[in-house]
Structure formats: structure tokens, C-alpha cells
Amino acid sequence: MSGGNQDTVHVNMQRLEHGAGLPLPKQQSASAAGMDLAAAVPENEPLELSPGARALVPTGFAMELPDGYEAQVRPRSGLAHKHGVTVLNTPGTIDADYRGEVKVLLTNLGTEPFTVERGMRIAQMVVQPVLRVTLVEVAHLNASSRGSGGFGSTGTG
Secondary structure: OOOOOOOOOOOEEEEOHHHOOOOOOOEOOOOOOOEEEEOOOOOOOOEEEOOOOEEEEEEEEEEEOOOOEEEEEEOOHHHHHHHOEEEOOOOEEEEOOOOOEEEEEEEEOOOOOEEEOOOOEEEEEEEEEOOOOOOOOOOOOOOOOOOOOOOOOOOOO
């Protein structure tokens, strides 16, 4: 079986002044979907997230996504598993027409304070194509085997 899609999407990145010296996002392996995002907090001012707290953490860059694409900001599994720190609005969506700084809404769901230091990998970003959808109002929907079964209706697991 051959490898996956080898197409490359070019995204213009602008490093902001407070992002100097930090790595720009990039995939860390050939098969990685996400690009790590680093915290652009001041070197001498780490950010402490108390249990239950949330904060908008700067990344030090802005970008220009091509039309027809979005970027999703997602948690890093290690931070979530080890510390209970996650991205609150998962996934956070960055639209193609947004030109401001990419920021990460982190929250501490753990039981201990968590310190965000400059350069720490705090989230990951995945760039995805966006389908244009036309919604069509109808009087009735076609039947399906599931019907109107909602939460937990497809099994007990």
C-alpha cells in the first residue's frame, strides 16, 4: 500500500515581535497530522494556570490560510493525560480570513497548578480543507436505521 496524500498546501506565516526565537509550527514526523504550537509568554513571566482556570496563551505568529482551508487547534495528549491541561474550545477553529495572532485557550482541569513557560509546546494545529455546504430545507427527512436515537443510542460503550 502506498503512502497518503503528498499534496502540499502553502500557508504564509508571520512571526510577531514577541515570537522571536520560537519555532514556527511544523510537523515533527513524516506522518504527523498536527503541528506543535509553542507558548509565546515572556521569558521572565511564566503563566500559572490554577486548577479550574483558563487563559488565552499567545503563540507569537499570525498566518494566512488559503481560501477553502481552516486550521484546528487541538490539545496535546501528553499535557491532557499528565496534567489535565487541555484546549477549552476543542477544536478551536481558525478561518481562512483571520489575520490576527493565533492564540490557544488553555484550561487546567487538573488538581495542581500548571506553569506555562516560554517555548513550551501547548497545543497542536491541523490544517484541513473546508467543504462548502448548501443547506436545503425539506418537509421530511428520509428514514434511517438509527432514526432519532441520540446520545448513547448506538451502544452501551
